[in-house]
Amino acid sequence: MSTTVTKPVRLVVAGAGLIGQAHIKRVLDEPAAELVGIVDAAPKVQDQAAALGVAWTPDIESMVEKQKPDGVVVALPNQFHCSVGMTLVKAGIPMLMEKPVCDTVEEALLFAEAAEKANVPVLVGHHRRHSPLIRRAKRLIDSGSLGRITAVNGLCWFLKPADYFEGKLSWRREPGGGVVLINLIHVIDDLRNLCGDVVSVQAAESNAARGFPVEDTVGIILRFANGAIGTLAISDAAAAPWSWEMTSGENKAYPHTEQSCYLVAGMKGSLSVPDLELWRHEAEGHWWSPINAERSSVPDQDPHTLETFGDPLTNEMRHFCNVVRGTEKPLLDARGAAKTLETTLAVKKAAASGQIVYLS
Numbered sequence: 427m428s429t430t431v432t433k434p435v436r437l438v439v440a441g442a443g444l445i446g447q448a449h450i451k452r453v454l455d456e457p458a459a460e461l462v463g464i465v466d467a468a469p470k471v472q473d474q475a476a477a478l479g480v481a482w483t484p485d486i487e488s489m490v491e492k493q494k495p496d497g498v499v500v501a502l503p504n505q506f507h508c509s510v511g512m513t514l515v516k517a518g519i520p521m522l523m524e525k526p527v528c529d530t531v532e533e534a535l536l537f538a539e540a541a542e543k544a545n546v547p548v549l550v551g552h553h554r555r556h557s558p559l560i561r562r563a564k565r566l567i568d569s570g571s572l573g574r575i576t577a578v579n580g581l582c583w584f585l586k587p588a589d590y591f592e593g594k595l596s597w598r599r600e601p602g603g604g605v606v607l608i609n610l611i612h613v614i615d616d617l618r619n620l621c622g623d624v625v626s627v628q629a630a631e632s633n634a635a636r637g638f639p640v641e642d643t644v645g646i647i648l649r650f651a652n653g654a655i656g657t658l659a660i661s662d663a664a665a666a667p668w669s670w671e672m673t674s675g676e677n678k679a680y681p682h683t684e685q686s687c688y689l690v691a692g693m694k695g696s697l698s699v700p701d702l703e704l705w706r707h708e709a710e711g712h713w714w715s716p717i718n719a720e721r722s723s724v725p726d727q728d729p730h731t732l733e734t735f736g737d738p739l740t741n742e743m744r745h746f747c748n749v750v751r752g753t754e755k756p757l758l759d760a761r762g763a764a765k766t767l768e769t770t771l772a773v774k775k776a777a778a779s780g781q782i783v784y785l786s
Contacts, residue, residue: 454478464482511541522746560700574652580613606660624785
């Protein structure tokens with residue numbers, strides 16, 4: 427019996443900060459991948475590359491020419507996403523682009539169009555899309571178990587410590603560093619993934635908790651294309667257990683709470699996420715009928731998708747290897763990520779203007 431051996435895909439990680447290091451670890455741990463280079467101008471990263479026995483360059487152009495990788499993970503600061511992405515598109519190299527896909531919606535759309543015309547796959551790193559909990563919730567919703575979706579509620583309440591805003595991190599006190607642009611994009615993508623595109627946004631924000639020039643708390647109304655209405659509240663000044671990090675248990679740095687942070691309601695039933703409790707009346711369509719909950723379980727590993735429970739980044743890296751090989755399409759491409767970015771930025775615009783913001 428002959429056995430076909432598939433060579434690991436040769437990957438470069440561009441950007442070796444906090445998220446870049448997380449990607450480097452996943453590449454090293456993934457049998458389907460081989461780390462061949464790191465791009466980062468920091469001298470300590472050059473030392474890291476030497477210790478790992480991989481190439482190092484301070485710029486992506488040199489690395490592409492030197493290593494000719496099969497794929498690149500882009501974990502550089504946001505302002506470099508578009509230019510580096512365009513460089514990789516021209517070189518014909520598939521990429522895993524960290525979120526946000528670009529700094530502006532205009533850049534994101536130009537980048538998406540260029541990638542599509544060149545037929546270069548772009549997987550955008552909204553890693554929760556690779557969470558078995560989110561994927562199970564999406565399957566339940568898409569199956570019609572809830573019926574027509576009518577209402578959505580999201581909570582993202584957590585408490586950032588004082589040192590989060592001090593010293594070199596004081597930029598987080600200023601415009602561009604608030605809870606909308608740092609944290610909200612994750613929640614917006616979760617709700618778009620579960621419930622579909624958003625067509626309009628209303629919002630109000632407050633900075634009363636800390637008095638910084640940037641918001642700490644925001645209330646949002648979302649109108650979805652399917653007619654559902656969503657309410658969403660986010661605050662980084664709330665000592666509370668209702669955030670994805672605390673309710674999912676996927677990031678072990680956070681305490682795990684037996685709570686949910688999203689509720690999705692339909693005309694046949696409702697689902698709480700991430701605990702995956704599906705509520706339905708015994709007699710469908712009648713509020714006097716007893717209503718019961720059935721909890722959906724997620725195995726440690728799904729044999730059909732090979733998703734590993736608890737580590738979406740591992741699932742994302744495995745998926746990216748398949749995208750590079752051409753055996754899978756990106757779970758979220760650049761155009762889809764541009765919609766998430768547009769919706770997130772619309773929250774800031776709506777809060778500033780006090781008006782409804784309609785999305786393209």
